[in-house]
Amino acid sequence: MSKRIRSFKTTERAMFINLEDRDSSVCVDFAEGNILLFEGTGPDCYHGAMVSPEDFRGFALNLTERDEWEVMLRFGDITHVLGVTESVEEATRWLRKAAEIIRSKMPTAKTASEQTQEVHELATA
Amino acid sequence: MTVSVYLSPSIPEDHEPGHMCLAWQKEKEAVEFRGYVFKVLDLPAEYQSVTKWREYLFDHVVPGYVIVDEIMIEKHACGDANLIARHWPANPWHIEELAEKAKPGPRGVYSFNPDDHPGAHNCVTWVTEVVNQVLGVVLPKVRQGRIKLMTEVLKTFRQE
Numbered sequence A: 001m002s003k004r005i006r007s008f009k010t011t012e013r014a015m016f017i018n019l020e021d022r023d024s025s026v027c028v029d030f031a032e033g034n035i036l037l038f039e040g041t042g043p044d045c046y047h048g049a050m051v052s053p054e055d056f057r058g059f060a061l062n063l064t065e066r067d068e069w070e071v072m073l074r075f076g077d078i079t080h081v082l083g084v085t086e087s088v089e090e091a092t093r094w095l096r097k098a099a100e101i102i103r104s105k106m107p108t109a110k111t112a113s114e115q116t117q118e119v120h121e122l123a124t125a
Numbered sequence B: 001m002t003v004s005v006y007l008s009p010s011i012p013e014d015h016e017p018g019h020m021c022l023a024w025q026k027e028k029e030a031v032e033f034r035g036y037v038f039k040v041l042d043l044p045a046e047y048q049s050v051t052k053w054r055e056y057l058f059d060h061v062v063p064g065y066v067i068v069d070e071i072m073i074e075k076h077a078c079g080d081a082n083l084i085a086r087h088w089p090a091n092p093w094h095i096e097e098l099a100e101k102a103k104p105g106p107r108g109v110y111s112f113n114p115d116d117h118p119g120a121h122n123c124v125t126w127v128t129e130v131v132n133q134v135l136g137v138v139l140p141k142v143r144q145g146r147i148k149l150m151t152e153v154l155k156t157f158r159q160e
Helices: A088-104 A112-124 B053-059 B070-077 B092-101 B123-135 B147-159
Strands: A005-010 A014-019 A022-029 A035-038 A047-051 A056-063 A069-075 A078-085 B002-008 B019-025 B032-039 B062-068 B084-089 B105-110
Touching: A005 A078, A005 A088, A014 A078, A014 A088, A014 B070, A022 A078, A022 A088, A022 B070, A035 B070, A056 A088, A069 A088, A078 A088, B002 B070, B002 B092, B002 B123, B002 B147, B019 B070, B019 B092, B019 B123, B019 B147, B032 B070, B032 B105, B032 B123, B062 B070, B084 B147, B092 B123, B123 B147
Parallel strands: A047 B032
Antiparallel strands: A005 A014, A014 A022, A022 A035, A035 A047, A056 A069, A069 A078, B002 B019, B002 B084, B019 B032, B032 B062, B062 B105
């Protein structure tokens, strides 16, 4: 399993990451802001797992030596690679929207200025 | 009105462990999907990493959570050819009871080996228990809630 991202998808209900060899490996649902991880059996995968908005610490993009971008989820003390993409613009758009949804579902939703700061951090990570 | 179960089978060559969920539909309304999952951060800190979480869940339990199963909603919407479904006719009381029992939120405890931990469930055993509680015994329990065993059960249903 390469965790190579084929597409970022948004429906009326949720947002998804589709890998080349697996659809819907990651989901952010609009109603609750939960992050669902259904990544399969690989050693770098969680499956059947959920991350709640209150445990969300943000997304990050990390440029690798191959000039690809690792899409990373931070929750608790964990930094987890969701996939790898060459499309940093598309990834950034998806991550900004997903973070906005998740933050809005936190027990104490962050202010617009705090979200703007996080988007800036994401874009410059 | 119908009550349904949907199963995404285990496909080892695709690194797919499988998943199962519960669903119901009232007349002219969208299908509701519910699944059963765990939170990574409910595991002890030393088992939360992506390389360690599995070994903990075979021998222990963590809190379980009923969710609106957006993963299965998406598979269903995309016409995933691998999905196996079984449907039963239902009445409004069945649907009402099902909606209550499958209300999203914390519910029971989760384990990969639920037979070894009284009261524990994985996605398969949770679906089986809820459907059987509401409709009567329509699904057999399978050992440790293994997806492969439930796949065989549902395939047999399809052949009837």
